[in-house]
Amino acid sequence: MRSTSNPVFRNLPRQEGNGYANFGSGVTGAGQMGQQFGNQYGQQYQQPQQYQQPTDTRAMTIDDVVTKTAITLGVLALSAIISYGLTNANASLAPLFVIGGGLVGLVLVLVATFARKMDNPVIVLSYAVFEGLFVGALSFMFTNVKFGGVGGSAMIAQAVLGTFGVFAGMLVVYKTGAIRVTPRFTRMVVGAMIGVLVLVVGNLIASFFISGGLGLRDGGPLAIVFSLVVIAIAAFSFLLDFDAADQLIRAQAPEKAAWGVALGLTVTLVWLYVEILRLLSYFNND
Numbered sequence: 552m553r554s555t556s557n558p559v560f561r562n563l564p565r566q567e568g569n570g571y572a573n574f575g576s577g578v579t580g581a582g583q584m585g586q587q588f589g590n591q592y593g594q595q596y597q598q599p600q601q602y603q604q605p606t607d608t609r610a611m612t613i614d615d616v617v618t619k620t621a622i623t624l625g626v627l628a629l630s631a632i633i634s635y636g637l638t639n640a641n642a643s644l645a646p647l648f649v650i651g652g653g654l655v656g657l658v659l660v661l662v663a664t665f666a667r668k669m670d671n672p673v674i675v676l677s678y679a680v681f682e683g684l685f686v687g688a689l690s691f692m693f694t695n696v697k698f699g700g701v702g703g704s705a706m707i708a709q710a711v712l713g714t715f716g717v718f719a720g721m722l723v724v725y726k727t728g729a730i731r732v733t734p735r736f737t738r739m740v741v742g743a744m745i746g747v748l749v750l751v752v753g754n755l756i757a758s759f760f761i762s763g764g765l766g767l768r769d770g771g772p773l774a775i776v777f778s779l780v781v782i783a784i785a786a787f788s789f790l791l792d793f794d795a796a797d798q799l800i801r802a803q804a805p806e807k808a809a810w811g812v813a814l815g816l817t818v819t820l821v822w823l824y825v826e827i828l829r830l831l832s833y834f835n836n837d
Contacts, residue, residue: 608805615809616796619672623679623813624820630683631690638691645688645695652685660818669811678814682821689825693832706835710828717782717823721789730787732794740791743784750777770833778830785823792816 634652638645659678663669690707724730750767758764766773796812 608807610803611800611806611809611812613800615806616800616812619675619809619813620816623675623810623817626676626679627683627686627817627821630680631687632683634684634687635691636687638688639695642691642695645692648684648688649692652681652683652688656682656685660814663811663814669814670805670807670809672807672810675810675814679817682817686821686824690828693828706828706831709831710824713827713831714820714824717786717827718789718820721786722793725790725793730790732790737791740784740787744788747781747784768829770836775830775833778826778833781826782823782830785819785826788819789816792819 634648638648656678659674659681663671663674663678668674690710694703694706725732730736750765754764754767756764763769767777768774792815795815799808799812
């Protein structure tokens with residue numbers, strides 16, 4: 552069975568049965584149910600226990616996924632705008648929001664994943680608030696000269712457009728079946744993610760001893776290539792996320808499971824946005 556790049560999707564409750572509307576055409580093995588950052592990408596979906604759906608709930612549909620994802624992204628965007636405004640008025644708040652918001656957001660994702668609270672709207676929306684603080688402050692640091700940034704709000708707008716452009720493009724790719732989510736494809740994406748993680752950690756450790764570390768984040772040609780590779784991997788991971796959400800719908804997971812799907816997609820969107828923003832900062836520095 553396939554695994555998703557987003558471990559948030561793994562423990563969502565589901566029930567076998569006929570599906571409702573879904574993201575696109577079925578894929579091989581779609582009748583079987585198979586990220587965050589828990590880095591368990593090599594694990595497979597475990598066979599879930601039979602979920603007895605309460606009589607007062609209904610099965611999740613694509614409309615539920617769209618609605619919950621839109622709400623989550625709306626809360627994140629509002630928090631990011633507030634964060635950007637506050638850091639613009641007081642630049643000393645930027646590191647606090649980046650570190651604090653990022654850490655709390657990571658903890659909430661881990662809690663949602665391992666405590667099986669992915670369908671809890673309080674946790675999902677709390678994540679959106681703190682991750683918004685992180686995104687807004689980080690965007691300010693990337694684009695403000697006080698932190699060595701360039702480009703201003705125009706670069707942020709470009710990163711946002713680029714992020715949703717990639718998202719829409721990969722949704723079309725998934726819906727048309729241009730790239731099929733097979734076990735082999737999943738293993739390739741998972742392996743690439745693990746490789747990127749190892750390189751990022753290695754670059755960070757090397758930076759303690761060598762100026763610029765391994766050169767993966769110094770803005771040079773190697774850094775540009777590395778960012779392009781990371782963006783490509785993040786884009787392909789959307790296909791795994793779409794497939795996981797599609798299978799949940801087909802398995803008639805309860806309506807509240809859409810909050811977990813929204814959380815998983817938001818995590819990937821934030822990752823992609825940050826990497827695109829970083830890449831744009833390289834070109835603007837030139």
